Amino acid sequence: MLIEANHLALELDGISILKDVSLHMQKGEIYGLLGPNGAGKSTTIALLLGLYRADKGSLTHFSGQDAEFVSIRQRIGVMPEFAGFYEWMSAREYLIWYAGFYGGSQSPPDSLLKRVGLSQTANKPIVQFSRGMKQRLALARALVHGPELLILDEPTNGLDPRGRREIHDLLIDLANEDKVGILLCTHLLDDVERLCTRIGIIDNGKTVLEDDLEHLLRDAGKPRYRIHMTNIPEGHLLPPLVRLLEWDGSWWSFEIDLPHGRDIGKVWEDLLVHGWSFDEIQVESNSLEARYLELTGSDKPDQQEKAA
């Protein structure tokens, strides 16, 4: 287990920032840490890196092999949300200097810069870099010592679609080939759906969900339909695979457990056979986004209380 965090709580300046955060991450896994602004994601990351100490809960890294944060950090690469550098240095100079903290670079800085797409600008002063180039350099910095765990906070911020895709491919390679565990903190649900194998959602300082993405999408992914009825049969007989969810007077919501390869048209035919007649069908959104919105709808009562 790369990270095992259970029921972490943290108070800063008298304000409860984290109340009950849990996170479990395995080697080679890409874990998406999601949550609205101010939910506690960045504080959770800071806590995982030892920048804060939890008031409650337990936290172990690398199955408890290392207890000191100075040695734990030797095995972690971090890409903070705001990528800052000493801008008078060149990208190459900076990487060589930063690798010194880890006893030197695991792979030659030039090959690392090539890997993140900065080989052409390796000797340029960082002050001339665009935001997207700095994001790439921040990723190279995180990889400079060949970490076992990568913690990335909004890694594709400021990247164009091609750059975003390149970084995605690099992350997938790192997870699949090098078995690097990646903790990805992002607001971009597309990135999560494309990259992550497991997700955790934090809302108002609490973990409200931690699950395998495939499992979550399989559950969330059953299509839901709203059907406007013109005639409802007596006894409400429904065909197999169709489950009635709710009724608001004229619109009926159904969940249909459609087996792979089965045509949805057959289901509508079955409904008609069972005496249900309708004039309109709507497909309801039930993606990761819908699940996320459903889980993060709290009004942050504690913070409101504090502000009052």
Added chain:
Amino acid sequence: MNASSLIAKKERSALLQNQRGLAWLLAYAGILSAFALLLISNQELSLLDNAQVVYMMAGTVTAAGALIAVIMGSDAYAGERERGTLVPLLTAPISTNELLMGKAIGLAGAWGIMYLLALPYLWAVGAGGQNLGQAIFYLGLFGTPVVLGFGYLAMALSARSGSVMSSLLTSLIVLLFSASPLLLGPGLRNSAVGRALDAINPFSGALNTYDAVIIDSDPFMSQLGRLVLVLLWLGIMFGVARLSARRPAIR
């Protein structure tokens, strides 16, 4: 190369390669140039005794050095935080102690450069006169702890405060307060309050020593009390910086 040396190396390159660092050194040299020119060319000041002129130059070097040290110290943590470079340092496998040591060595190196830059100015105003060698020696011995002490105080505030501006302003207020007894007239300085302030103020300690050894040619032994004062100041300020930097503010 260990972590502290790496940080110190970065601090040195920030001073000598970065435009901002070079601008501060230029400003420092500008202050010394203007003052030296005034001492040599001003009709009234040029009539001063040579030892008096060297004493004034040594005091100016200490004051300008403390000012630059305060500016650099204020930037040490808060500036890194504002530029987004603090988190990469804190998430690297280095202890907060090593980080502070690197910063402290960097500041000492900067004072070393400022000290070397001051030598030609001291020579220019004091060559051929008495006690130039004494001035250079005592500037190193007393000026170093005073300047670094103010730098470490600023560093301590920088580690805890939210911005460079707030740590800089607070450090400048302390620096001005330390310099305030010097603004008192001779009568007030000889009063009980003036003497008490002089006795505990490291800035006064250094200047009174310059006065005693450069102008009055007093022996080293008579300055031991003041040496203890400035060394205590340095030790206490380093301790405060160490405590403060143990858990620097990250947001």
